[in-house]
Amino acid sequence: MSELRPDTFRGRVAEGEVHLQFGAARDANTVDLQRDVVLPPLIALRLLSRLREAVRDAEQRAPIAPGDVVTQMGTTLLNAAPQEAGEQAALLFRLVDGLGAPYRHERSFRLAPGSLQSNRVLLSLGRSALGEDAAPRLAALAARLGLPAALAGSVAEHWSKARAVHFGFEADGARSRYKLYFERAAADEEARQAAAGTPVLLHLAWKWNPADPADCVTTHYHWLPRLDTAALRKRIERLYGDGAPLAAALAVLDLAVARIAPGKLQFLEVSEEGSPRLSFDVNLYDAGLAVRDAQGPLARLREHFAIRPGQYQALYDQVRALPLGHLAGGVHRDGAAFATLYYGVERRG
Amino acid sequence: MNRFVQDDYIELTVHFRCNLKCQHCMIEGTMDWLQPESEAQLAEILARNAEERLWKGLILTGSEVTLRDDLPDLARRVRASGFQHVRIQTHGVRLASESYCRELVEAGIDEYFVSVTAADAPTHDAITQVPGAFDRMMRGLENLDAMEGVTLLTNTVITRLSYRQLPAVVERLAHLRRLAQMEFWNYWPMKETDDKDLIASHLDVLPPLRAAIARARALGRGVAVKNFPECLLGEDHESLDNRQPKLHTDPAFWPEFMRNGFHQCVHRKYCASTQCLGLNTAYVKKFGWHADELVPYPIRVPA
Numbered sequence: 001m002s003e004l005r006p007d008t009f010r011g012r013v014a015e016g017e018v019h020l021q022f023g024a025a026r027d028a029n030t031v032d033l034q035r036d037v038v039l040p041p042l043i044a045l046r047l048l049s050r051l052r053e054a055v056r057d058a059e060q061r062a063p064i065a066p067g068d069v070v071t072q073m074g075t076t077l078l079n080a081a082p083q084e085a086g087e088q089a090a091l092l093f094r095l096v097d098g099l100g101a102p103y104r105h106e107r108s109f110r111l112a113p114g115s116l117q118s119n120r121v122l123l124s125l126g127r128s129a130l131g132e133d134a135a136p137r138l139a140a141l142a143a144r145l146g147l148p149a150a151l152a153g154s155v156a157e158h159w160s161k162a163r164a165v166h167f168g169f170e171a172d173g174a175r176s177r178y179k180l181y182f183e184r185a186a187a188d189e190e191a192r193q194a195a196a197g198t199p200v201l202l203h204l205a206w207k208w209n210p211a212d213p214a215d216c217v218t219t220h221y222h223w224l225p226r227l228d229t230a231a232l233r234k235r236i237e238r239l240y241g242d243g244a245p246l247a248a249a250l251a252v253l254d255l256a257v258a259r260i261a262p263g264k265l266q267f268l269e270v271s272e273e274g275s276p277r278l279s280f281d282v283n284l285y286d287a288g289l290a291v292r293d294a295q296g297p298l299a300r301l302r303e304h305f306a307i308r309p310g311q312y313q314a315l316y317d318q319v320r321a322l323p324l325g326h327l328a329g330g331v332h333r334d335g336a337a338f339a340t341l342y343y344g345v346e347r348r349g
Numbered sequence: 350m351n352r353f354v355q356d357d358y359i360e361l362t363v364h365f366r367c368n369l370k371c372q373h374c375m376i377e378g379t380m381d382w383l384q385p386e387s388e389a390q391l392a393e394i395l396a397r398n399a400e401e402r403l404w405k406g407l408i409l410t411g412s413e414v415t416l417r418d419d420l421p422d423l424a425r426r427v428r429a430s431g432f433q434h435v436r437i438q439t440h441g442v443r444l445a446s447e448s449y450c451r452e453l454v455e456a457g458i459d460e461y462f463v464s465v466t467a468a469d470a471p472t473h474d475a476i477t478q479v480p481g482a483f484d485r486m487m488r489g490l491e492n493l494d495a496m497e498g499v500t501l502l503t504n505t506v507i508t509r510l511s512y513r514q515l516p517a518v519v520e521r522l523a524h525l526r527r528l529a530q531m532e533f534w535n536y537w538p539m540k541e542t543d544d545k546d547l548i549a550s551h552l553d554v555l556p557p558l559r560a561a562i563a564r565a566r567a568l569g570r571g572v573a574v575k576n577f578p579e580c581l582l583g584e585d586h587e588s589l590d591n592r593q594p595k596l597h598t599d600p601a602f603w604p605e606f607m608r609n610g611f612h613q614c615v616h617r618k619y620c621a622s623t624q625c626l627g628l629n630t631a632y633v634k635k636f637g638w639h640a641d642e643l644v645p646y647p648i649r650v651p652a
Contacts, residue, residue, distance in 0.1 A: 023604060032604045032605070032608075033603075033604040033607045033608075034604055036607075078541060078607065078608060078610045078630060079610045079613055079630055080610070080613060080628075080630045080633035080634055082613075083615045083638045083640060085615065085640060086614075086615030086616065086617070086618070086638065086640065089615075089616070089619065090618035090619055093618065093619040094618075105647050107644065107647075109641075116641055117641055118640075118641045118642065118644065119615065119640045119641055171640060310552045310553065310555070310556070311552060311641070311642060313555075313556070314551075314552050314555055314581055314642045315641070315642050315644065317555075317559075317581075317583035317584070318580050318581065318583050318644045319644060320583070321584065344647075346647045348647060348648055
C-alpha cells in the first residue's frame, strides 16, 4: 500500500457521494491534487467518527492549535465559485423530486429590452399525484424556498381549492424568484358557465425573491374562455399597443388558429397587485406547433428587443425542434414590454 | 458520430519530447518532468493482449512519437502481440517524407491521428511556432492518403486563434480519400486560469463549429467534438464524444488534468446529459456561466 502525505485537502459532495480530495499546495493559490477518495455517505460518517477519536488521541499527546486546523481546511481554487441561481434552481428540483410524485417540467425564455433570460423553469404537480396529505408538505416546501411566512400560512387554504400546483424559478441577472401557482379546481366549471370572454380566475400565484422576502408579488391569471380570433387579436392589441411585439404575437396566433379553433386556445390575462404588470398568456400546445414554426416572429422579437444574435441563436438552436407551448407578452412589472415563450413540456419524476 | 469504438483501444504515452511549440499544448509545462511509460509497462500490455486479446488497437502517444527512432520496431512489436491496429498521434511534420511514411505503414502503423491546427500555413505555423510545419504536415497527409490500408484522422484544437477557420480546415482536407474522422477538441488550459488567452467563447465558436460539423458529415467523415457543452450543439449534439480510450500515462499527469475543473455548469444538478464536461474553471472565470444560453436536458421518464 502506498503512503500519501498530503498537506491540504478538501471535501465535497457530488452525486450523493462524499469526495475527499488530497493534495499538496504548490503556492498560496494552487493545489496539486493527488488522490480523490470517493465514499458513500455512511462510510464517510464512520470515517468522521474514527477521525474524531484519532484527533482526540492526538490532542492528549500534544495540543493541536485551532488556527492550524483552519489553515489545513482552506479551499482550493480548482472550481469557480458556484452561481447562486444555479444552486437555487437545483434546490427547487431537489425539493420537488423529494415529493415523490410525477410532475411536468417546462422551460421558457423571456425577451425584454436588451435582455434574454432562459434560466426559467416551471414544475407542475396535479392533486391526484400528490395525495390527500399534500398541504403540509407543500407548505414546508414553499417555506424551504423562502416563501414569506405571512403567505406560507395560507398554502393549505389555497391548496384545498386547487387541482394543481406549479412551482417556478427564474433568474434575472443577479436577482432570482421562486414562484408558486395554485390552479383553481373550480375554474373549468366557472368557465363553462360564463359567457365567452368573461374573466374566470384560473391561477393565483406568489413570486418572491428568496434573498429579500419583502420583494414578493401576488399575480392573478384570469382565463377568458372561448374567444374568437377577432377577440383574441383585440385583447393582444390592447396589451401590446402597436409595434413589432404586437406583430410578432399576432403572427404566432395566426399560426395557431390555422391549425386549431381559436376557442380552444386558453387565453389568460395577467395582472399583479401593486405593479404595472398587464399581460397575456395563450396556450398553444394543442395547435401542435414546434418552436421553429415561429422562427420568423421570434427573430423579429429578437431584433426589436436588441438581443445579441449569437446569444439568441445559441439558445434558439437548442429548442427549435421542441413543441411550442405558451406565448406570453405585454407589460412587465418594471413597466417594460416583454415576450416569453414556453416550450417542450415533459413528464418527470 | 465517432467512427471508432473507444473501448477497442488502449492508449500509451511513450514519449515526452516535441519539436513544435504549439501555443495550445496541454503538456507544455509538464513535458520536462512527466515520465513516459516504461519498457516493462509496455511489455506487460503487449503480453496481456497477446494472451487475452482485450483490445483491437493501441495508440502510441505522448508528445511527438515520430521523434522516437525505434517507432517502426515498436509498431512491429505491437502488431506481433495481436493488435489489429496501431495508431500514432502526431503533428505530422516527419510524415512529409514519403519513405518514412512507407516505413511506418510497413511496420504496421495503419492509423494516423494528425494535428491540423488551422486551414492555412500562416495560421498553422503561427500556432505551432515553426515555419513550414503546415506544408510538411499536409504533404504527410497526402503521402499517407496514397497508401493502401491507411486510415487518417485529424484533430483541430479549438482556440481563439483557430476557431474561425474550422469550416476552412474541413474544406482544406476535402480531397483526402482516407480521412475517416475529423475531431475538434475545444482547448482546456490545464489550470484554473486562461493565462495564454486561448479560450474562445462558446457562443463565438458555435457557428463555425457547427458549419464544420455539417461540412465534414457531407463529406462522409466521422466527427467527434470534445469539451463543448452538449446542449449548445443542438441537433449536432451526437457529435460530442468525450470518451477516450483507456490511457496509460504518468500518474502525475492526472492532478494537473484535474486543475481544469471540468463538469461545472449552472444546470449540472438537474441536467440529464451524461456526455457533457460542462464548463471548466478558467472558462467560467473568463466568460461566466452562460446561464441564459445553456438549456439543461430534462431527465425523461421512460415511456
